[in-house]
Amino acid sequence: MSVKTDRGRWRRRARANATGWAFISPCVVILGLFLLIPILMAAWVSLSDWQGRGSPLASGFVGFEHYQELLSGQGLASKDFGLSIRNNAYYFLLVVPSQTVLSLTLAALVNRRALRGKGLFKTAFYFPSVTSTVAITTLWTFLFSASGAVNAVLAKLSLDGPNWFNDPRGIFHLLFGVSPTPAGAGSAGFLGIGLWDWLAGPSVAMCAFILMAVFTTSGTFMLLFLAALQSIGQETEEAALVDGASAWRRMWHVTLPLLRPTLFTVITLGTIGSWQVFDQIYVSGHGSPAKTTLTPAFLSYQSAFVDQQWGRGAATSFVLFAVIVVFTLLQRLVTGNADPTEERPRRRFGRSRRRSS
Amino acid sequence: MREPRRRSSLAGGSPRARWAIFVLLVTAAVVYVYPFVIQVANSFKTDGEATRSGMSLLADTWTTAAYTTLFSGSAFPRWFANSVVVTLFVTAGRVLFGSMAGYALARLRFRGRQAVFAALVGVMAVPGVVLLIPKFLVIRELGLYNSYPGLIVPLLVDAAGVFIMKGFFESIPVSVEEAARIDGAGAFRVFWSVVLPMARPALVTIVILSFQGSWNELSHFIVASSDPSLVNLTKGVAQLAGGGLGAGNQYPLKLAAATLMTIPVAALFFIFQRRIMNTSAGAVKG
Structure with missing residues (x-):
């Protein structure tokens, strides 16, 4: 050679x-x-x-006028933008951890050698992932309608379900039983949104979309984890088993470090995906109720193609771009330094050159 | 969760723990599948009944009115045909170009590799909707607006697919390739007859994701054409879900459309499902 x-x-x-x-x-x-x-x-x-x-x-050059318009905190454009960022931030915070943990759990359980009917389980968990957002949103608006199936199930548990897609109340406000608009709130704030509104949490309507995202993405990510688990193979696990490690310790100390590249992929794709919520908003309600499901992605489209504010629409998407970059880098920093082992453990074969160099 | 796992061994643990996990998985599977059963069941109901009692699976008045309306009273067949054409081309392109690029980035050492990879990661982070306005302009500028190439060509490469393939190629052993290379095979030969067959699990994933991705794509089609004869399923059904054809909730009609548009991607998954279980393990053992 x-x-x-x-x-x-x-x-x-x-x-x-x-x-x-x-x-x-x-x-x-x-x-x-x-x-x-x-x-x-x-x-x-x-x-x-x-x-x-x-x-x-x-066309004429106007400098950073559109960006100023968005970020100044003054006027309707900035307020809409602030709302969309708040809505999407809660969406991101709830969706990414849930979908990652759920898909990894499903993969680990389905990958067990002793499990009967593996194929059926895989099919069941992956199935929601094959449907389009358009189709699933159609189904979701039906399931979560006021007299729909979800509320019927809640009623059987003697719970009074909300009118999901028409309920703009923030869940943190609901949880603590506080008024959505107390006296004196909403004056000062960031991006034209008062602190009280920032802390409202996702609206009930947004929660339906959050559930939908976890429901539809966990299958895809489960497949990625499964492919990785299978390529790790069972020799590694058997070796650890011979050493007498418990299942939980094996998962934590042997399998998880080997899954790091996949974990990284899943969290990266999840982060990027959860800031691009567009289709479901386009299909249902265009941000209603009370703009609590408005997302930056949809706002950008709406500004340009509906309101003919092309400059503002493009500026919105660039700020969104910046948000995604920042969150991806943050995530990289967090997951990159979480493990004390510097060198990523590789597969048992190959890569021997790398180790020797 | 922790208890049964700790007790279990590789063979599956104590019978009780195994049952606990089995019951847990069955419950989860029902939660994942039941909504679609409801969807199909309600597509055969009358509008009023679907709105009143969405949970029941058996219709009091069984009717196929929703499907009849879709096929004879709407452009649904046309939307379906358009989706088929676009998806087949896009999937072929994404599998080929994605695996080639992923392989190049993972294995081949060439000048500019780092830059291409950095650009790829950057491009992946760009929200798709950033591109809606200017993609529309580029498509129009190239004379592709309101044409099939305009619907297809911009989707032929998917950065996420390249990313996944690269990750996969990095995780499989180089030894088999090296053996082939020592035997004197060229890079394309090694790629085509040694690497790709080994990459089957990842390729199946890419086929599924690509087919799914292009079949389910919406925003690109919103800006790439305005011609009613080029409307695909997602765009058509989105309009249907927003407005419907006439008065009322029309849940059966919408659910019927959602069911029909799900069938091809579901079928594809069932066909490829068995292959997903095959892995590259064992390629080096021999």
Whole structure:
């Protein structure tokens, strides 16, 4: 394998470059044309006064006016934006941990060798993931309607179910039994939203969407965890078993560290996904009730395509972009330093070169 | 949860713990599947009955009116055909290009690899809706607006798929590939006849995710065309869910549409399901 001459090495490297680019170029061309160029155009639109007619490149430059409009805390645009950030922040905080823990738990339970009917369980858990958001939102509005199936089940437990998709009350306000608008609240705040409203929690309507997200995504992530668990194989576990480790300790100290790359993928995809809530809002109610299910993603679309405020719409999406980047980096920092072992444990075979170097 | 697990061994633990887990899993499975049973059952009811008693599975008045309306009184068949065409092309593209790019990033050493990977991660973090406005412009600029290529080409590569494939290729052993390379096989040959067969579990995942992703895509189709003859299922049913065809809640009609649009992705999953259980374990053992 060793390369003896410089010329040979150079030739090898040139060939490796050509091969690499041959493999990656379709991906680069399509993503460049339909992702990178549009992003640059959107960046320009967010700084311009383009009104949706003619070429956006011919429109006037207005600087950071649209961003100011959003972040100043003054006016309706900023208030809507603040609301959408609050709604989506609660959505993110509740969805990502729930879907990660649930999908990992399901995968670990289904992966047990002794389990009978494995295929059936996998099918059941994955099934909600195959449906489109459009279809599932249609079903959800039916299940969570005032006299729907969910409230029928709650009634059997002698609980009085809310009118889910028409209930704008924040669940923290409900939990502590406080008024949604006490005297003196809502004056000062961040992004035009008072502290009282920031702490309201997700509205009852948003909770229905949160449940829907966990319901529909846990199956996909369970599959990713299962693939990883199967590739870890059982030898590793058997070795730990011979050492006398309990199931819980095996999971925590042997399996989980080996799952770290997958865990990282799942949390990253979950974080990015949970800040892009659009389809379900488009299908049901466009942010109602009382804008408590309004999300930045939908707000951006609405500003541009409905209100014809293209600059503000583009600016909204860039702030959202920044939010996603910040949360992804934060998550990377947290999950990256959570484990004391510096070197990621790899699979039993291969990668031996890496260890020796 | 903790108790039964701690007691269990690899063989499955004490019978009682095994039963506890089994019952837990069965309960969870019912929670996951029952909503869809309700969905199908209510699509065969009358509007009034579905609204009144959504929980019951047996209709007092059994009717297929919802399905008849969809097939003869709406553009539903057209939406369905459009979704089929778009999804087949997009899935083929995503599987091929995604696995190629994932392999290149995981295994091949070439100049610019780091930059491409960084760009990919960056691109993945960009919210899709950031792109709605300018994607519309690029599609129009390229003359693809209101055409099938406009619906298909922008979706041909999915950064998340590349990311997943890269992760998978990094987790499988290099030894088999190295053996093939020592035998004198070129990079494409190694990729096509050695790496891809080994990557089957990941490929199946990608096929499922791609098919699902493009079949279920909504926002791209909202901006890529305005032609009623190019409306696909998600866009069509979203309009239906928002307005319906006439008065009332029309739950049966909406649920029937939701059921029909779920069938192809469900069928695909059932076909590929058995393959998911096969793993790459054992490739190096021999």
